[in-house]
Amino acid sequence: MGNIHRAWLEPLRYTYLKSGLTLSDLSTRVPLAKSKLSELLRGTGLYPRWEIILSLSLQLQMPGWPLYQLWCQAAFEAQKSSDWVERCGDKTSVTTSQVPPLDHRAFREIVENDYRLYAQVFLDDDQRETAVSNTFDILWLRWNEALASPDIRRFAWNTLRTTVMARTPHIDGRPEFGEAAFDTVALQHLTTNTERLRQLEESLQLFKAMSRLPDQQLDIMVLRPHYGICLEPASTLMGVPLATIRSGERHAIHFLESVICPPPETEGNTA
Template sequence: MNDSSAPDGPRLRLTFEAFCATHERAWSGFARTQVGADHGAAELIVAEMKAHLRRNWSLALRQEIPAAYAWRLLKEHLGAWLDAQSQPAAVQIAAMDAVIGHFCRQARLSLETLPEQIGLLTAILALPERQRDIMVLTYCLDLDDDEAAAYLGTPTATLRSNRRHARRRIAKAIGRPDLSDRESR
């Protein structure tokens, strides 16, 4: 990392590189769930976010939870990318297909018909952003509760509560009350 925007000093560079190595899998995985089949776009978004983070690394280290700060940057860069697309809703719907499949496997939920699958997609997209992020982080990216909570800058108990509420909303929306009782995490 010899570019001029790199954090000053070997210790800051080392902490930045270690931080990125720790979190890049989750950043990239989440970006892929948002941009669909365009994995190149996901890589570009994460690279731009990392460059932004690198320029502001000293600020990130002063945050209570640096992972939450980086998560907000990722969300900002994803939002900007989606806004620049000609059909951002179509991109998000295509991207959520993988999330839905993984969610169904993790939640041991069988949806046989296309209307059931569309209903689940609609229910997930209708969740508040925080709950939608929790569902993606825990069910699609398989992050443990502590790690997902750190990204969101929230206590683990709050993450679990939000996930229960999200599951209940989804269960109600798709007419499957048993779904909210099958907490598999």
């Protein structure tokens, strides 16, 4: 099961489990046998046709439009052809006039630009836009779950991070984002080739070391030193206490300094 498949399946499964309906109940309302419904909800078997997902969304009272967009992407991820997607996923069966809840739209307006900044550290322009768009589609599907969470901002940030990291190349389990070194503020303000080359080498070394940080510390370093976002806005954006931002940044800087500029050996140190 691919990452995008999981992105729409998990909200669908969560909504089903919260609905109180049984597989027997659904099988009488959806044109699919109970055993096949079980496979679909477990993410096994053949990739499902859109008409089945639409039927389920109607029974579970889920918004069809974000579900349709994620279903299409996951179909391509599952190596389905464009013809298959067009045959099985006629979007005329979904009203494109659906709009997210008002508070979802307001939340998106507040955080979307900052989400793009975060995503562009790891992804190229097309992938960045897709990842951010997917994030808000997933949040639309999971909005009630987000509202019921201890902190909607943290819920949303975790959704963004999961979506971005699913598209980010990894080496030995670490995110690869060396290309971000070419787009640093420090590099843009230099004029000579020698200065730019030296800064680029330093940035590449820094980003390689940053990839070894724990998830939260990495995110803090992306927002704080890389983009210069102040402490309180970073705390608000990630949905974590201000003290966590301060502590995370302090520990991250200590680790990076120890890796990039290790302290010299003291005299008389023997092997």
